[in-house]
Amino acid sequence: MDRYERVPIEEERRDERVRKFALIDHPYTLEEAVLEGQRCLQCAMPYCIQGCPITQDARGYNILIGERDFDGAARLTLRDNPLATVLCKTCYHFCEDDCIMAGRGVPIAIRHLKRAALEFGKSDLLYVPSKRKEERIAVVGAGPAGLMAAWDLGVRGHPVTVYETEPFLGGQINTIPRYHLDEDDLDTDLARWKNLDITFVAGKKAGVDYTPQSLLAEGYEAVLVAVGASKARTLGIPGEELPGVYHALPFLLAMNKTPEGLYGRKERRVVVIGAGDVALDAARSARRLSDGGDVQLVYRRGPEDMKATQEEKSGGEIEGIQYVFYRSPKAILGSERVEGLRVERTEHGPPDAHGRRTLRVVPDSEETIPCDTVIVAVGEVADVSGFDADLGFKFASMGWPEGSREGWMTDVEGVFATGGRSVVHAMAAGERAAAAIDAYLAKKHGRAPEPRPDPFGGAKPPALPDGYGGATWTP
Numbered sequence: 001m002d003r004y005e006r007v008p009i010e011e012e013r014r015d016e017r018v019r020k021f022a023l024i025d026h027p028y029t030l031e032e033a034v035l036e037g038q039r040c041l042q043c044a045m046p047y048c049i050q051g052c053p054i055t056q057d058a059r060g061y062n063i064l065i066g067e068r069d070f071d072g073a074a075r076l077t078l079r080d081n082p083l084a085t086v087l088c089k090t091c092y093h094f095c096e097d098d099c100i101m102a103g104r105g106v107p108i109a110i111r112h113l114k115r116a117a118l119e120f121g122k123s124d125l126l127y128v129p130s131k132r133k134e135e136r137i138a139v140v141g142a143g144p145a146g147l148m149a150a151w152d153l154g155v156r157g158h159p160v161t162v163y164e165t166e167p168f169l170g171g172q173i174n175t176i177p178r179y180h181l182d183e184d185d186l187d188t189d190l191a192r193w194k195n196l197d198i199t200f201v202a203g204k205k206a207g208v209d210y211t212p213q214s215l216l217a218e219g220y221e222a223v224l225v226a227v228g229a230s231k232a233r234t235l236g237i238p239g240e241e242l243p244g245v246y247h248a249l250p251f252l253l254a255m256n257k258t259p260e261g262l263y264g265r266k267e268r269r270v271v272v273i274g275a276g277d278v279a280l281d282a283a284r285s286a287r288r289l290s291d292g293g294d295v296q297l298v299y300r301r302g303p304e305d306m307k308a309t310q311e312e313k314s315g316g317e318i319e320g321i322q323y324v325f326y327r328s329p330k331a332i333l334g335s336e337r338v339e340g341l342r343v344e345r346t347e348h349g350p351p352d353a354h355g356r357r358t359l360r361v362v363p364d365s366e367e368t369i370p371c372d373t374v375i376v377a378v379g380e381v382a383d384v385s386g387f388d389a390d391l392g393f394k395f396a397s398m399g400w401p402e403g404s405r406e407g408w409m410t411d412v413e414g415v416f417a418t419g420g421r422s423v424v425h426a427m428a429a430g431e432r433a434a435a436a437i438d439a440y441l442a443k444k445h446g447r448a449p450e451p452r453p454d455p456f457g458g459a460k461p462p463a464l465p466d467g468y469g470g471a472t473w474t475p
């Protein structure tokens with residue numbers, strides 16, 4: 001086999017995809033995984049590791065798979081990645097973008113090999129805490145940032161309590177459609193955590209039931225706020241309250257948790273407003289939910305401005321999503337429920353003072369797109385109601401609150417805040433916040449800060465692999 005060609009990943013048949021929520025990517029067989037692992041060039045300078053926000057040793061597990069040591073590959077994967085079962089199907093694989101093979105052929109299928117490591121290797125391992133530390137830490141928000149921080153601090157030996165407003169854990173992971181992620185994947189990951197001193201308190205909302213400061217007053221020595229950006233941004237146009245209008249996050253959550261409450265599987269005419277990954281997930285899910293019904297994605301700019309990943313865009317094309325570009329929503333029409341979306345045409349105007357392309361509405365260009373369902377997917381914002389202004393949150397461009405001091409500490413001593421733009425970015429942010437919290441507590445109690453120990457109780461903390469040149473990611 002040509003080293004520059006990837007061992008093909010079998011996919012769900014294209015004509016059947018839109019009728020069910022089955023995982024699109026089929027797993028490698030053991031022999032296919034071995035062949036793909038053997039393609040890895042074992043670079044002296046591993047750009048794959050450098051490109052990974054949590055510095056997964058992909059080069060290391062690739063070679064182990066190539067040598068048929070799946071147990072070793074699973075253990076190496078899980079050593080730095082406590083949500084590996086989720087990430088082996090959903091990660092946007094920044095490692096593959098940076099893989100040197102990308103320049104010569106097709107990058108190694110690193111994400112898919114992670115899945116093979118967990119499926120063929122012994123992956124029901126248990127994490128163990130290091131020597132117990134007495135300082136209790138609270139984490140607010142059980143998304144990937146909060147979970148990663150809790151795991152990291154738990155492995156360091158801290159007792160951690162994670163507070164979560166929803167009745168379930170995982171944050172936005174719960175909105176990822178089932179054609180990308182299986183229902184029990186997060187539980188599979190969390191099962192490995194059972195020996196860590198981590199307590200989950202679900203159904204309790206910060207700003208209502210407690211605040212970061214009240215948690216400090218209760219005796220927690222540090223608090224991490226990892227509440228993400230979980231409130232849907234609205235369009236603010238007439239008709240947004242009509243029956244038949246959904247916002248993407250609650251729509252996708254309901255799709256996974258309570259699909260019976262959503263619209264019936266009849267022929268539907270759905271319009272999704274937006275052009276990011278969440279919009280594509282909503283459109284592709286709506287097409288499945290309506291049994292192959294008519295789904296249009298309306299965007300006020302052109303294809304080149306879409307923020308969705310190539311994987312999502314081509315998935316949408318394959319599955320028959322119709323793209324309607326250069327249309328700006330003006331009103332959602334209907335009396336009892338949605339009957340149409342009123343839009344205006346847009347076009348590019350002259351560049352602004354900063355040289356950026358501008359967009360303007362074409363005069364007298366209104367038209368109506370008939371539809372019975374509208375899904376609004378125009379971004380998310382954080383819900384920080386009830387949080388004290390003294391925390392001095394700043395907000396990331398994608399909405400989550402952050403602390404502005406060293407290690408994301410907020411203006412209140414001992415309270416930290418962070419989040420991330422993808423699962424792995426959020427995990428990396430949680431990991432860094434955990435290290436900062438541990439260093440803060442070590443200083444406060446006169447201890448020397450230490451690296452995170454081996455999470456399986458090994459003698460030495462994990463070292464970064466040879467050739468690693470330093471992380472390149474930003475949250």
Ligand SMILES: Cc1cc2nc3c(=O)[nH]c(=O)nc-3n(C[C@H](O)[C@H](O)[C@H](O)COP(=O)(O)OP(=O)(O)OC[C@H]3O[C@@H](n4cnc5c(N)ncnc54)[C@H](O)[C@@H]3O)c2cc1C
Nearest residue numbers: 141143144145165171172206227228419420421422423426
């Ligand atoms: C539809 C969709 C699909 C996605 N697909 C992918 C994908 O395929 N791959 C990928 O890498 N990324 C994907 N993402 C992005 C990824 O899920 C997010 O970047 C990531 O979850 C952010 O993690 P976080 O921990 O910062 O925030 P969140 O995941 O939002 O978690 C925050 C948690 O805090 C809780 N919370 C909020 N307010 C409070 C409060 N006041 N008190 C207590 N708890 C609170 C929330 O309920 C939530 O559990 C997707 C996102 C969406 C919406």
